[in-house]
Amino acid sequence: QKEVEQDPGPLSVPEGAIVSLNCTYSNSAFQYFMWYRQYSRKGPELLMYTYSSGNKEDGRFTAQVDKSSKYISLFIRDSQPSDSATYLCAMTRNQAGTALIFGKGTTLSVSS
Amino acid sequence: GAVVSQHPSWVICKSGTSVKIECRSLDFQATTMFWYRQFPKQSLMLMATSNEGSKATYEQGVEKDKFLINHASLTLSTLTVTSAHPEDSSFYICSARDRLATHEQYFGPGTRLTVT
Numbered sequence: 001q002k003e004v005e006q007d008p009g010p011l012s013v014p015e016g017a018i019v020s021l022n023c024t025y026s027n028s029a030f031q032y033f034m035w036y037r038q039y040s041r042k043g044p045e046l047l048m049y050t051y052s053s054g055n056k057e058d059g060r061f062t063a064q065v066d067k068s069s070k071y072i073s074l075f076i077r078d079s080q081p082s083d084s085a086t087y088l089c090a091m092t093r094n095q096a097g098t099a100l101i102f103g104k105g106t107t108l109s110v111s112s
Numbered sequence: 113g114a115v116v117s118q119h120p121s122w123v124i125c126k127s128g129t130s131v132k133i134e135c136r137s138l139d140f141q142a143t144t145m146f147w148y149r150q151f152p153k154q155s156l157m158l159m160a161t162s163n164e165g166s167k168a169t170y171e172q173g174v175e176k177d178k179f180l181i182n183h184a185s186l187t188l189s190t191l192t193v194t195s196a197h198p199e200d201s202s203f204y205i206c207s208a209r210d211r212l213a214t215h216e217q218y219f220g221p222g223t224r225l226t227v228t
Contacts, residue, residue: 008153036219043118043205043219044156088155099146100207100217104155 003027006089006103015112019076023089023103026070030091030101033065035074038086038105047087048074079110114140116208118220125196125227133191133223135206142208145189146217147181150203162189186211196227 006023013019021035032051036044048063050056050072056063062075072091076083086107090100115138125131135145143164148156160181162168168181180192189208193200203224207217 034216041203041222041224043116043207043221046216046218049216099158099161102155107153 003101004089004091004103006106008104008106010107010109012109012111013079015079015081015110017079017110019079019083019108019110021074021076021087021089021106021108023072023091024070025072025091025101027093027101028067028070029093032092033063033072034090034100035061035063036088036090036102038088040085044088076108079108081110081112084109114208114210114216114218116206116218116220118204118206118223120223121221122224123226125225127197127227128195130192130194131196131225133193133204133206133225135189135191135208135220137187137208137210137218140208140218141186141211142189143186143211144209145183146207146209147179147189147191148205148207150205150222156205159191193225196225198227201225201227 004025035048037047038044050063053065053067060077064073086105088105089103092098117136119134145162147159150156159174160168160170162181162183164183170176183189205222207219
């Protein structure tokens with residue numbers, strides 16, 4: 001079993017839809033959870049960053065972490081064509097210098 | 113926001129030559145930088161972790177003599193692909209961890225390497 005599992009998709013939705021992206025993980029030591037957005041042939045861009053369990057909202061984006069279920073989600077409201085990209089979840093333990101463990105990424109396409 | 117640059121953004125080289133890729137944190141100090149490789153439609157695969165002033169730590173299966181990493185300052189790390197072969201063609205991305213916010217990583221724009 002991989003440490004972080006993420007359905008690669010692709011996921012296609014119409015403009016304005018609510019998008020739900022998810023990752024599961026196996027290592028209960030993970031404390032910090034991130035979502036990155038990557039456009040084609042570009043480096044990943046940090047979207048959301050959450051510590052431990054709970055919700056975090058930033059504009060149209062909401063990140064949720066459920067540590068009891070080892071499950072994290074990213075919700076995108078009112079999706080736009082510009083949201084079309086690959087979304088990568090990433091997580092790390094509570095130790096400085098520890099590398100991020102990434103999911104495979106989910107490719108999202110929002111059609112106008 | 114934190115900015116990480118990479119140079120070059122795209123390079124083509126002949127088989128057997130060496131290529132150096134630079135990664136710079138522009139507005140923050142990075143005690144740790146990471147080098148990733150990404151093949152088409154695949155996720156990022158960590159190659160090595162680089163701490164300023166010390167030797168890099170390589171992931172299993174990554175040849176340290178082929179992928180030379182130098183992290184000489186708090187804002188610069190370099191990856192040199194030695195004796196490149198076509199199978200080394202990939203997208204190489206660095207990230208830097210802010211010294212003051214150790215759990216966040218900021219990624220560079222990536223370098224596309226094509227070995228002919």
